[in-house]
Amino acid sequence: QPVRPAAAGPVASALPGKAVHQLTLITGDRVSVDAKGRVVGFEPAQGRAGIPVRKQIRDGRTLVIPADAQRLIASGKLDRRLFDITELNRPENRRAQKKDLRLIVSYRGTQSARAKAEVRDAGATRVGRSLPSLNAQSVATPKEDAPSLWEALTSEQTGSPQRTTAAGVDRVWLDGRRKVALDRSVAQIGTPAAWQAGYTGKGVKIAVLDTGVDGTHADLKGKIAAAKNFSSSRDLKDRVGHGTHVASIAAGSGARSGGKFKGVAPDAKLLAGKVLGDDGFGDDSGILAGMEWAVAQGADIVNLSLGGMDTPEVDALEAAVNRLSAKSGVLFAIAAGNEGDGAGTVGSPGSADAALTVGAVDVKDKLADFSSRGPRVGDGAVKPDVTAPGVDITAASAPGSEIALEVGEKPAGYTTISGTSMATPHVAGAAALLKQQHPGWKNTQLKSVLAASAKAGAYTPFQQGVGRIAVDRALAQTIVSDQVSVSFGVQQWPHTDDVPVTRNITYRNLGTADVTLDLKVTGTGPKGKPAPAGFFTLGAQQVTVPAGGTAQVALTADTRLGGAETGAYSAYVVGTGGGQSVRTAAAVDRERESYDVTLKAIGRTGKAPAAADFSLGDLGGTADGASFTAPFKNGVAKVRVPKGTYVLDSDIVTDRKKPNHIDWLAQPKLAVTKNTTITLDARKAKPINITLPVKGAKVRSLQSEFSISTKHAEATYSWMVGAGDSLRTAHLGPKITDGSLSQRWAGSWNTGAAGDYNTVSGGRVQQLGTGYSRTYKAGQFATVKLTMGVGAVKKKTGMVYPMAELPGGYGLFGSPATQSLPGVRTIRLSTTDKARWSLDFSQLGGKDADGFPVYDAGYLAGDSVAYQGGKTYSRAVNTGVFGPRLTRDDGIYRDGNEIAAMLPVLADGKGNEGGMQLASVTTVLHRNGKKFAQNKDPLQGWEPFEVPAGDASYKLTSSVTHSTKIGRLSTRVDVSFSFRSKKSSTKLPASTARFTPAIGSDGYAKAGRTISVPVTVQGSAAGKNLKSLTAYVSYNGGKTWKKVTVKKGKISVKNPAKGKAISFAADITDKKGNKSSVKIYNAYLGK
Structure with a gap:
């Protein structure tokens, strides 16, 4: 994944400019969210008016959870993201879920066929892709049919007001969105030695699942064996430029540069799966389908330079990586992510067990600042697995693509960008060279050899895995460890009575001669200092691995050592012998001071309640901001938390027949300093x-x-x-x-x-x-x-x-x-x-x-x-005249090489922010007098224009229409803004005119009467900055326009005849020569 500036402007809305918009939950309930992302309203689905709703805000994330969904989320059957308003409100998710609720549903057991039929028959639900690796389907249902789908996916739970998954339904995930995120490499990893040995990837297939691959580029001509579009975009063309760049790193011929920018495996064939659309985002279901397609097409290696936020649960893509790897033997090389140097930032699906997860280093093997770090969220396992060059990587450019426009082509036909997206295809290409050398090898051997032969860096396993890949070493490597890393899990506090834990490292000899390894282990503590002597120990200092066989060595973690220093300890075990070295990483979580918290729930009757839920949210910072919960059994729940201060939030339902009678008990500050028991008594x-x-x-x-x-x-x-x-x-x-x-x-x-x-x-x-x-x-x-x-x-x-x-x-x-x-x-x-x-x-x-x-x-x-x-x-x-507004933060903005307009084009007559459902939108940007780009963004910043850095003249025009069934006023509005601009971060000059006649709240004015209409200029030409203002009126729907005199900020007009409309227009020039115009068709009617 590479790093790039965030798109300018607000997120997309169903109603352009509307200050408040709605998000639909899987239950069918709708949540109103304002422009700041705050929840400002809740509308229950029909038949759900009596179900209480809880809201939680922690760490900047807002969840809205109806009471009947709580236990399904806690059990992992229902994706928490389906109720995560912060996640659902992300621009890419709002665009994807604009009309439909999009899910991935997996099934199990003998009832799966029946469950699939019930899901298919829920309203106008459409079943999309079949995803056999998970026995799952992608599902899209119109938002109005979400309550029916909820009933098909879930069922009442005997003896409880909570619901459970319906018979045959296993899990339900949000069909979320993954992204690429833009932030002398081939020789650096020893590839020339491989080429000299005759290994160029010939006969190997690398699947690049990305934004598409430009097969017309000289470096990629004739290399694509198969291609398929799984994205929401209309065709296979790479309009982002990311997939072309990635494919070129893995397998480009370097033809255009005379071999200078040759890829790692230049003779490998490519499978080009377009799983990310022209906006750089892709649906989980599309990515998953692309993975299955790649395997079916005979891919040996799958490159995924994409990702999203990881959670402790195994999401759909992680599950698919694990299952497809085990079933097919395909190696998945996946980017770690670009979330920087914070702990636990490795993304999904790179967090999957089977993935070969890749971080990034620069040309001097320095770890990139943006490269995501471990440990893995949830269990503390080692991720990433390896690193590879990912800083300032030059590779093939897709002409006219977003990246080409943003960074420029230097030299022509190539772009230079950075990210773990660029590091990952180095690993995919290296794996192809090994696969050519050993055609019978599967993912486990390829992964083990690349990891075992990695070059050590001055970093911990959580930063670099086992190190930076080295192809020249890998080709000669015959000794590997079956485990890239060894996890000892969490060892509970207190540690004075800990029992040392032992795991075996299995060394495998792929060669024809016995090899004796001298073994050494070096450990590192949570603060980067050496672990205490004896913390990590080996069962032997030397081991002989027989030709074609295996040998095991015990690695022991003694967490009694370490004193007061708790947290993640890591180690490297290095074996050297026979002219080789093999590296294996290890990790153990020496639990910080922690205690058991037991909760006993009592209903209004004095007995165990029908249902209860709770959470303990970290307030003191000792638990890294985490929130803890556990299920109640017979009124009792237990959870283990680090010593610290928490907020206890709990709710009790006494009677399953009265699930809407809630007792809410909370302790705002709970100090956990010992094993603690808390009674939650609804009678209080x-x-x-x-x-x-x-x-x-x-x-x-x-x-x-x-x-x-x-x-x-x-x-x-x-x-x-x-x-x-x-x-x-x-x-x-x-x-x-x-x-x-x-x-x-x-x-x-x-x-x-x-x-x-x-x-x-x-x-x-x-x-x-x-x-x-x-x-x-x-x-x-x-x-x-x-x-x-x-x-x-x-x-x-x-x-x-x-x-x-x-x-x-x-x-x-x-x-x-x-x-x-x-x-x-x-x-x-x-x-x-x-x-x-x-x-x-x-x-x-x-x-x-x-x-x-x-x-x-x-x-x-x-x-x-x-x-x-x-x-x-x-x-x-909601009174007329409706038209564009330019006040406060409204305007056109330049952010680097992006231009985006953010202004309401249909503000009401009082200037209130908002808008209408639009029938059509045409927005065009001209550059130096020629049409440059076009989109359907109604000046809301949804689709910023990527433009070259140099100074140029621009003209931005937009025309929007709405149905006369919504209203007969301002049925069409045209605006245009002319200005000069170059790469910068600034507000650009733009102006408009507001026409505010006194008309009725019904949209009519007395026919034939002459009235005075105030005309107010807003924007860069407002007040003393106005150079010229020319106003026009039309009585035939804008077919012809008549100039009218503006005097003291007003024009005099004759109201239209009964049932007819008047239209307004204005041309505006500010004192710096920037020109703008506005046309409002059918501004109001006569009666």
Whole structure:
């Protein structure tokens, strides 16, 4: 994987410019997320309104988990990423999951055929790729059918309110996205010696699963034996340039450079699987299908210069690497990742046991700063396995590709980039040379020889594995160890009574003569200093390995040694003899001071409850920010954690027939200094009682949330329940007096004609509420009269989400209120506790088959406001004229060699940020007067343009349209911006004009009447920076335009005839000569 700048701009949204968007969970429930990634709303699927929902925020990641999914996640049957809002909100996942929920489902047992049929028949679910290596299928279901799919995948669990996987279903994963990440090598690894010996990879197939391979490049002509597209892009062409570069390193002929940039195995054949699309990302299912295809095509080595975040669980790609390796004997060379020098940063699928995982070094064998390090997440095993050159690697370029544009071609036809992506094909090519030398060898022999012969570096196994590969040594290597690395696992604290642990290293002689090895072990402690003498010991100092046979040597780790220094210890065992050396890595986790925490759950009846869950989240930094949990059995659970301070979050359901009655017990700070037993007694919890100054109010939702912070961590936990549910709360443990604890309570009610009431309260506390009671007075509410417009269409509904913010930036949300458009909604908002409120509006066009609203448009009705109690405010949203806006952070930005526009093209008449569902988008960038590139980004920064570094003139144009079923106003908007730019990080000049006539909330104005229309210039030409402004109107849908005079910031126009529309346009020039224009078709109608 290489390193490159992040794409500029915000993430993609279903509604361009909309401040709040929705993400769909596998349960069918929908989570509303604002532009900052905060959860600001939750909408249960039909039939799920009574299921409580919990929210957790830890280490910058937000999870939203319905109560009936908790145990499936904890058991590993359900991918946690399916509820990880931070993960689902990543731009690549939002694009991939825009319309459908995409999963990988694996099956098992005699019921698998039936389970597959039930999944296939769940709504409009489509079964995609068959993935036999996991007995799995990729599945895509329309978001509105997610509840049906949830029912097909899961079933009720006898005696418990929790669900289990349905008969025949094994595991369910998110079909996530993997990426390439851009950040004198052949001779460095000893390849010339291999070539001189006649080994060039002839007869060997290397599969490059990447962004595609440009087979027209002179270095790659005639080398591709087979190619197939598994990506979401339209064809095999490599528009990123990554796959071409990788393939060239592994097997390029060097023809264009006269052999200067020849690949490691220049006579090997290539299998080009395009598993990553033109944006550099690929679906897990596509990558997995590519792996299976490569094996079926007879690949000997598979190169995967890609990856994603690793988790302690075995994900779908890791499982496939392990199974395909074992079944086919194919070697998978996989990039370690480019996440830098932090511990535990090796990515997936490079974390798979069977993978030959590759880190990166520079030309002097110095470990690259970006190269990911071990130990492996979850079990502390050694990863990466080896390193190879990955810094400033020159290889073939795909002409016109993203990389070619970004870094330039020097010399022509070649680019120079860095990353573990570049290191990995060095290893794949080296393996091909060995495979030619030994055609009968499988992955285990290739992996063992490359590792055993690696050149030592001044680094630990967690940084470099066994070292940098050396092909010249590998070709002569006949002595290997079957294990690239040996893991002793975790040895529990305290260590004074530890029993030394022994593992055997098996040496294998692939040659025809006995070899005697002199053995030596050197150990390293967690801080990089030598391990104590005797910590790692060998059972023999010398061993003779018979020709064609094996010999074992015991390696012992004595964790009684080491004193107070705990953590990951590593070692190298080096055997030398017969002119060879063989290196094997080893590791053991000498557990830091840790204790058992036992939890005993008691229901409201005094007996073991129907269900209980808990987590212990690290607050003190002694557990590396981890969170711990374990299943309850007969009301008892046990977990082992390092000594330290934790937040205990637990919930209890007493009666399986009342799964929505939750008792929430939490201890904000739990000091674990010894083996500890905690009783979670639901009888201690008390209910929530909030009283309003009006009778007959019907509760929509109640929410309770608390946050705890230390210098090491910050965490937030919450529960939300709906009408008819029961949430009771209790504080456990002593008071918190250092000001680090805060708690918040929110509620939402409807009173019919009197409107809606929304409350929020809270702040710093010394202990959590054991229950909560609050009585509000009428003077503690502000009344907001919200005018909700519509674009001259009927049968539309408006929905408003109140969103609250208390000091400290904590966001809570009420339940949505709906009514017909146009209309005025009365919303009452509590004003105590320094609350600030904002209102998120959505226009709905009916409901889908599962009862979910269909979203037409969405706007944020103004900024967050601290209202005053007893006062009435007027606000308006979704009113015309809709058009582009350039205020605050709106604009066009240059970030290095990327140009991206980020501005709402359909802000409403009040300038509220938002947008509509678009029917078409055409965005074009011209460079020096010629069309340079085109995409479908509605100026939201979704698809930045990659441009050359040099200075040039640019013109950016965009045209967007929406259906008249959504609204008859501003049905088309055209904008253009002209400017000069070169490589930099800056905001570029751009301007627009806002037309703000006084029209009705229904989108009409009195036909034939002459009115004055304010025209306001925004952007680089605003105020004193304006050089010229020319305005136009049209009464025939923009077929012809008439110039109108702008006088004192206004134009005089005649309203259109009944049922007809007027259009506006403007040309703007700022004082530096930058030109912009805007055209708004059908701005409003006459009546």
